[in-house]
Amino acid sequence: MNEPQGAARAAAEAAVRASYGRLVAWLAWQWRDIAAAEDALSDALIAALTTWPRDGVPASPEAWLMKAAKRNLLKMERRRRFAEDPTLTVLHPAEHAATQLPPELPDDRLRLMLVCAHPAIEPSIRSALMLQTVLGLDAQRIARGFLVSPEAMTKRLVRVKTKIRDTRIRFEEPEACDLPDRLGSVLEAIYGAYTLDWDSDVSPGGEGLAAEAWFLADLVASLIPEDPEAQGLLALIELCEARKPARYDAVGESVPLDEQNPFHWHTALIDRAARRLHHASSLNRVGAFQLEAAIQMAHCSRLRSGVTPWSDIQNLYEVLLSLHPTVGANLGYAMACAYASGEAQQGIDVLEAVDPKVRESHQPWWATRAHLLAKAGRRDEALGAFDRAIALTRSQAMRRALTRQQVGLAGPVH
Amino acid sequence: MQFVLTFNQPMTEIERHENGADAAQALEPWKAYMSELSAAGVMRGGNRLAPPWTATTVRVRGGQRTFQDGPFAETKEIASGYIVIDVDSLDEALKWAERSPSSVTGSTEVRPVAMPPQ
DSSP states (O other): OOHHHHHHHHHHHHHHHHHHHHHHHHHHHHHSOHHHHHHHHHHHHHHHHHHHHHHOOOSOHHHHHHHHHHHHHHHHHHHHHHHHOTTOOSOOHHHHHTSOOOSSOOOOHHHHHHHHTOTTSOHHHHHHHHHHHHHOOOHHHHHHHHTSOHHHHHHHHHHHHHHHHHTTOOOSOOOTTTHHHHHHHHHHHHHHHHHGGGGTTOOTTSSOSHHHHHHHHHHHHHHOTTOHHHHHHHHHHHHHHHTHHHHBOTTSOBOOGGGSOGGGSOHHHHHHHHHHHHHHHHTOOOOHHHHHHHHHHHHHTHHHHSSOOHHHHHHHHHHHHHHSOOHHHHHHHHHHHHHHHSOHHHHHHHHHTSOHHHHTTOHHHHHHHHHHHHHTTOHHHHHHHHHHHHHHOOOHHHHHHHHHHHHHHHOSOO | OEEEEEEEEEHHHHHHHHSHHHHHHHHHHHHHHHHHHHHHTOEEEEEEOOOGGGOEEEEEETTEEEEEESSSSOOSEEEEEEEEEEOSSHHHHHHHHHHSHHHHHSEEEEEEOOOOOO
């Protein structure tokens, strides 16, 4: 690649990273068609790669891309209308030409995310849809994160975009009474994308989706600074990220939280999350993400005190369960009960309360049960529970960690 | 744009509409719902369907024709009627579906009428 071409490509890539989501959001908002907005923008990018090396990189690459994408959309629209009505030879160019470029590109990304989290859209596809429309990730990369085939992911994304276009889902902000629920769905979809990496073998700095989800959480928190749950989600992710350096040992094996060396944690990030959580609590609306973050913050306090405050953690889980009962929270509560009281049986009793139909194939339930049975000294039952947990684990590193614990427990035969 | 709202109801509810003693009372919420739709000016048509035991399902396989008494499948909820409404967005159509008596007793399916192929 020669010099100007390289520079043009770099400029195009930088413009895309900085503003892909804002461009798609604005174009989709104008045309009510996400797929068409994405197509128009990708054609504009191809045009940029041929034009910029020849004519130089424009002063505002973003404005250039938007103008080009808008032209493409108008062309598509003209073709479509002409196909629908062949007698139509002149289009009303005034209709869209009147939409002058705003002096500053408004940030419609939150609105686009609210559309992605519409209640008429299946919750399991919302995360993927947001990653694609707001960050421009391709279906192949998203599919890898979700452990599905690229064909299946592409098909689902195309279908959902068609549904948004053909049913004319509202792009305007939801009504005030629906807004809190919709924002909650946006945050859940982001967290869903973030947690994908936990059960797969993505190494830190690898191509997982956690960094992309973190970016989205940061974006939402900065767009609505006065929403305590948006701050709570970001604090939660920051705390998980802060512990990442200690999550794997020198040979890449995963290390359980209570065995991690807290001096490998990222203290600046923990402090930032602490300030964020403090700000969120001052807004006086408690919610699941703030509580989850507070629990992780309590775990991180081991850095300074040297001990994990298990009874505080138990209390936080009680509030969380009363507000938002989930199996995940129940498992955390079981561990907290066992460690706060020093009696593993108390934790095992909590686990028994989980619906048998759900726990049957729930890997974390079996792993937690194995851990607590081992702590209670019920060796044979624990070995059996480890078998179940290992069979249900998709991540190689996690499977090795569980096998290590199981072998340690089986020990030399007496 | 036009949406079809299909009202699906459990057999017990359908039977209630067919039963002389209960029918008038069962119909009350539907009358109220239909007049709200007319008042809003969104109604474009629709019909109540006769009960499922009047249905016949036809299949032709390999040139062989079979008739089957009743609706096509054993489902918990059976279509009891449909309407066509004209509103601006799915969100508005969903709001109307939410108010249908069938959403409480069974379910209401909302689907846009297909656009002409591009």
